[in-house]
Amino acid sequence: MEKFIVHKGVVAPLDRSNVDTDAIIPKQYLKSISRTGFGPTLFDDWRYVKAGEPGMDHSKREKRDDFVLNQPAYKNSSILLARENFGCGSSREHAVWALEDFGFRAVIAPSYADIFFNNSFKNGLLPIVLKEQEVDDLFKAVAENEGYELTVDLENQKVITPDNKEYTFDVDEFRKYCLLNGLDDIGLTLQHADEIRDYETRRQEQAPWLFA
Amino acid sequence: MAGKTLYDKLWDAHVVRVEDDGTALLYIDRHLVHEVTSPQAFEGLRLAGRDIWRKESIVAVPDHNVPTTTADRGNGTAGISDPIAKIQIETLNDNCDEFKLNEFHMDDIRQGIVHVIGPEQGATLPGMTVVCGDSHTSTHGAFGALAHGIGTSEVEHVMATNCLIQKKMKNMLISVDGKVGAGVTAKDIVLAIIGEIGTAGGTGYAIEFAGEAIQDLSMEGRMTVCNMAIEGGARAGMIAVDDTTIEYVKGRPYAPSDETWEKAVAAWQDLKSDSDAEFDAEIHIDAATIQPQVTWGTSPEMVLAIDANVPDPADESDPVKSKGIADALVYMGLEAGQPINEIKIDKAFIGSCTNSRIEDMREAAAIAKGNKVADNVKLAMVVPGSGLVKKQAEEEGLDQIFIDAGFEWREPGCSMCLAMNADRLEPQERCASTSNRNFEGRQGQAGRTHLLSPAMAAAAAIHGHFIDVRSIDVRTEGEA
Ligand code: SF4
Numbered sequence: 001m002e003k004f005i006v007h008k009g010v011v012a013p014l015d016r017s018n019v020d021t022d023a024i025i026p027k028q029y030l031k032s033i034s035r036t037g038f039g040p041t042l043f044d045d046w047r048y049v050k051a052g053e054p055g056m057d058h059s060k061r062e063k064r065d066d067f068v069l070n071q072p073a074y075k076n077s078s079i080l081l082a083r084e085n086f087g088c089g090s091s092r093e094h095a096v097w098a099l100e101d102f103g104f105r106a107v108i109a110p111s112y113a114d115i116f117f118n119n120s121f122k123n124g125l126l127p128i129v130l131k132e133q134e135v136d137d138l139f140k141a142v143a144e145n146e147g148y149e150l151t152v153d154l155e156n157q158k159v160i161t162p163d164n165k166e167y168t169f170d171v172d173e174f175r176k177y178c179l180l181n182g183l184d185d186i187g188l189t190l191q192h193a194d195e196i197r198d199y200e201t202r203r204q205e206q207a208p209w210l211f212a
Numbered sequence: 213m214a215g216k217t218l219y220d221k222l223w224d225a226h227v228v229r230v231e232d233d234g235t236a237l238l239y240i241d242r243h244l245v246h247e248v249t250s251p252q253a254f255e256g257l258r259l260a261g262r263d264i265w266r267k268e269s270i271v272a273v274p275d276h277n278v279p280t281t282t283a284d285r286g287n288g289t290a291g292i293s294d295p296i297a298k299i300q301i302e303t304l305n306d307n308c309d310e311f312k313l314n315e316f317h318m319d320d321i322r323q324g325i326v327h328v329i330g331p332e333q334g335a336t337l338p339g340m341t342v343v344c345g346d347s348h349t350s351t352h353g354a355f356g357a358l359a360h361g362i363g364t365s366e367v368e369h370v371m372a373t374n375c376l377i378q379k380k381m382k383n384m385l386i387s388v389d390g391k392v393g394a395g396v397t398a399k400d401i402v403l404a405i406i407g408e409i410g411t412a413g414g415t416g417y418a419i420e421f422a423g424e425a426i427q428d429l430s431m432e433g434r435m436t437v438c439n440m441a442i443e444g445g446a447r448a449g450m451i452a453v454d455d456t457t458i459e460y461v462k463g464r465p466y467a468p469s470d471e472t473w474e475k476a477v478a479a480w481q482d483l484k485s486d487s488d489a490e491f492d493a494e495i496h497i498d499a500a501t502i503q504p505q506v507t508w509g510t511s512p513e514m515v516l517a518i519d520a521n522v523p524d525p526a527d528e529s530d531p532v533k534s535k536g537i538a539d540a541l542v543y544m545g546l547e548a549g550q551p552i553n554e555i556k557i558d559k560a561f562i563g564s565c566t567n568s569r570i571e572d573m574r575e576a577a578a579i580a581k582g583n584k585v586a587d588n589v590k591l592a593m594v595v596p597g598s599g600l601v602k603k604q605a606e607e608e609g610l611d612q613i614f615i616d617a618g619f620e621w622r623e624p625g626c627s628m629c630l631a632m633n634a635d636r637l638e639p640q641e642r643c644a645s646t647s648n649r650n651f652e653g654r655q656g657q658a659g660r661t662h663l664l665s666p667a668m669a670a671a672a673a674i675h676g677h678f679i680d681v682r683s684i685d686v687r688t689e690g691e692a
Contacts, residue, residue, distance in 0.1 A: 016510055017532060018411060022651045027632045031277065031296040033251035033303050035364075051657035054296055083532070085412040088445070089651060090630075091347040093250065093363035114415055114447050115347060119363035134445045172379070174235040185365070186262070189373045192229060192237060196265075196375060199228045199239055209468035209476045210340060211268070 002124045003182035007105045008151040009078030012068050013142045019082055020089035021116065024097040029054055038094055039101030043069060069102070074145050081138055082109040086127075096123045106152050108159065110135050121175045122185065126152065126198025128159060128169045154179060215486025217383045218452055219418040222358035222483075227339050228375055237375045241340040244326045245272040245313070245367070247304040248632070249345030253368035254307040259275065264311050265374040271335045272308050272315040274301045275325045276632050280595050284634075288319055297633060324598020324624040327351040327565035331435065332598055333465025338453045338480040343370055348565050348648065350441040353450035354434035355457055356378045356483035360419070360447035381616035382416055382492040384446065385485075387423035390499040395682035398433030399567060399646065399665035402440040403505035405513040408497060414446030417493065420485060421451050425499035431460040432571035443512040452484035478679050491588050506552050506661040507650045509540035514650070516552060518668070518680045524548035543652055544660050545640060553678050555662070558641040559688060560585075560592040561664050561674035562654070563622075565628035567646035568597030570604050572666040577610040578645075579670035579681065585618035586676030593620040593635070595627040619673065631656045644672035 026044050031054055040058035041165070047070060049062040059155065080099065086109040087095060096119045099107070106126040120127040130138070140159065144146045150200045151160040154176060159167040179186065189196075204211050216224070228237040250272070257263070264270065277297035284291050289305070292298040301318065307313040316322040322329060327348050330336040342352040342359035345367040352359035366376060386409075388401055405421075406413075410685040419441050424439065434451050441449025452456075458477055461467050468476045504519035505646075514537075522541065525548065528534040541548060546555065562568075562576050572597060585592045594614050602624055603612055611621045628635040629647040637643055637659025646669050647654075650661040664672070667681045 020511075020649075020651045022630075022649070025628050026653055026657070030248050030632065031300050032296075033255070035252045035255075045653045045657055049487070083447070084580050085415070088411055089347065089362035089649065091349075091363050092367060093345075095408055096363070111412065111415065113412070113445065115361055115363060119365065120362065122365035135530055168330065172235070173233045174231060174377075177470075185377055186369050186372045189237060189369065189375055189377065193373075195229050196237070196239070196373060199373075200266075202240070207339065207476070207479060209337065209472050212466065212468065212472075 001182045001184060003057070003104065004124055004126055004153065004179040006152050006153045006155070007078065008025050008149060009080045010074065010076060010104065011076035011081050011138070011142050011148050011150050012074040013139055014068055014080060014082045015139060017083035018088055019087045021087060021092050022085070022089055022097040024095040025092065030092060031092055035038070035097055035099055038098035039103070042098040042102045043067070046136060076103065078103050078105050079133065079150055079152065080104050080107045081142060084110045090112035091115045093119045096120050096125050100125050108138065109134065121179065124179060124182070126154060126179065128152065130167055130169060131157065134167050214490040215488040217489040217491060218356065218420050218450055218483060218486040219358065219383050222339065222341065225339070225378055226358070234379050236378055236380065238341065238378045240343050240370050240376055241269060241341045242330070243270045243370050244330050244342065245270055245345035246276060246326050246344070246346065247274045247300045247328045247589065248276045249364050250307065250367055251300065251303045251370060252364050253385040254311070256368040257371060262372045264313065264371050264377040267311065267313055267570040269374060270313045271330065271331055271333070272304060272313050273323055273326055274304050274318055276303055276626045277634050278318050278625040278628065280625050280627045280635060282623060285318070285623045288317070294633065302565070321599035321603065324601065325565045325568060325626055327439065328568060328597030328601065331355065331431070332464070332600055334461055335468035337456055337461060337467065338483050343376065347442045348439050350447065350449045351435050351439040351565060353438040353441065353448055354431060355461070356450060356453035356480065358448060358450065361438060361442065381448065382413060384417035384419045384499070385491040386419055386421050386495045388425035388497050388499050388514070389419070389423045390425060391428065392425050392502055395667070396502050396504060397667060398429050399435040399478045400502055400505045402437045403507065403512070403515045403663065404520045405497065406444045406501045406512045407505070409444050409495065411443060411511050411513045412445040417446050418450065419444065419446040421449060423499070427454065428450060428517060430571055431456060432569040435569065436566055440512070443648055449686050453480045456608070488656040504668050504681055505664060507670065508544065508546060508552060509537070510543055510650055511650050512648070512650060512663060514540055518553055518678060520552055522548060523551040523553065524544050554679065556588055556642070556677045557672050558588070558590050558646045559643040560589060560639060560669050561628040561643055561645040561647065562593070562669050563595030563597065563627050564647035565597065566648045567666045568595060568601065570601050572646065573601065573605045573610050576666040576670040577613045579667050579684065580617040580619060581613045583591070583617050583674045585673050589673050591620065592618060592673040593622055593628065595622040597622050598624050603668065617674070628655055630654060644669045644678065
């Protein structure tokens, strides 16, 4: 996993609440057996005029000019600004892979759906929760300043604006540690392999039917 | 000290270790695997040179991508016409062979939607932790189990360690008090709950569903309710164990037998919240007020009783919500104030992990019997949840009732719930669907989904528009 320490980038505003994972990456692309290559089809139904299929040359498809990521100012954005309950719906991690493959390193929203939130951390995408009012302020700032950039400092848990205004955010200690160090969960868990085995032995005595 | 909730008990029984900040290693008893969210996990294991921690804990099945027409189902995967879907299913087969896992192949009668076959096989048992790379894993909570969806990184983590890294969720109790009226089903109950709490109402919580109306439900009905906990934002929904649970589990292939059965049943008696348990949030709903429900918008919380009218964005004072309503009406092609029971449909879909079990088949067949699908309905399809559900329905003659009425009777799979295979809506087509998500594009790009119960979907197919099942004379009363 790529480390996340400090990131500075252009903010793309997606002014909708309840953005679901079907919208982030439509199901036809879930047929892929790979983890990469989902960027061109991120928000596919909103980005293109006609429905796409896997295997197409997406650069040749007709785009919807009014969709934020199609506007030249946001082509290279790496921080997504969104509204409440972002990432609701299915557990598909493809949603996170698609955001990352497009180039996003962080999302800022007032709230997220649980599974999406969790999946993000596992892939080095930082989901930042700011207060509704703060998110509102950022939407205004983005609308007023072309190419608006923010700096995300994970170590100090701060989002910093170009005029040095700071917003602090909470992040779970363990998740922060993993992100800062780019650590793989599985390796960490396997350090406790003996404890897992002890648990299994105990449990098997009490409830053998769970191990049949 | 207050007693424990069911969730507390399930959690405590599975904690392997806890860090100071509350992050725990939670042991997973059952891992269900399907073709869409697993290939990258297997690939990850291979790249790291890791094996599966406990192979017997895994049951794998292809369901999302499998074709549902008999023509495409012959010949194993060779019959699948979509080459990419075919690769994904073959990849699952190869991975299960390589890692020596138990898989129900596409042509096995036990194949079906992962959330239907787990319980059907007794692979889901009370007191278990159950995970699957699919958000509707909450379904299995109906058995007094802690069950929730996980992402692909976690699928790989569970494969490699049989554990998940987790923090404890909060406890929410949703009690549906009293009895529901005639014609009101489990689906109506859960849609009404989501209408009440909203799609993010359960975020961060594990929900326990309780109350007389929930206890009165069969296991099929309980699974329908828990299935949609995730649509209310809660990763896990659960229901306490009682005789209905134990009766259902008894004799299933993966269930314990003989002495172990006795021991298990004794242990399962405790799988309920203590009477003095405290919940972080409690919601009470009067069952008698629940009417048959139909969603009108693009989120499951956009739901109303059948006799209501489509809302008007002008009546909503919150500007964000008002815009949400306006956007949904445009997408759905509806007018503010339109009566729901006048909305005409183009297609009907009875199936999905929410409503494809035998009881759902019976409920829909009772409405279809002796009737014909309306002329304006281009396609009405019934997709049983598993090969075994299909077989049982055929033994009961339900397939013939559907076929005579003009419904298509299909092979088991996810089908038009998410339209990964050929079953999908064309742009602007309107569908009465027993599935669980009415998101934009869910059943096909620009398709319009209305969620409702199997009986209501069958009634809409017969009448060509939404209609209150309670106003229909069911000819099969007393039968099937
Ligand atoms: S039936 Fe639908 S919701 Fe259920 S597992 Fe399949 S795709 Fe997911």
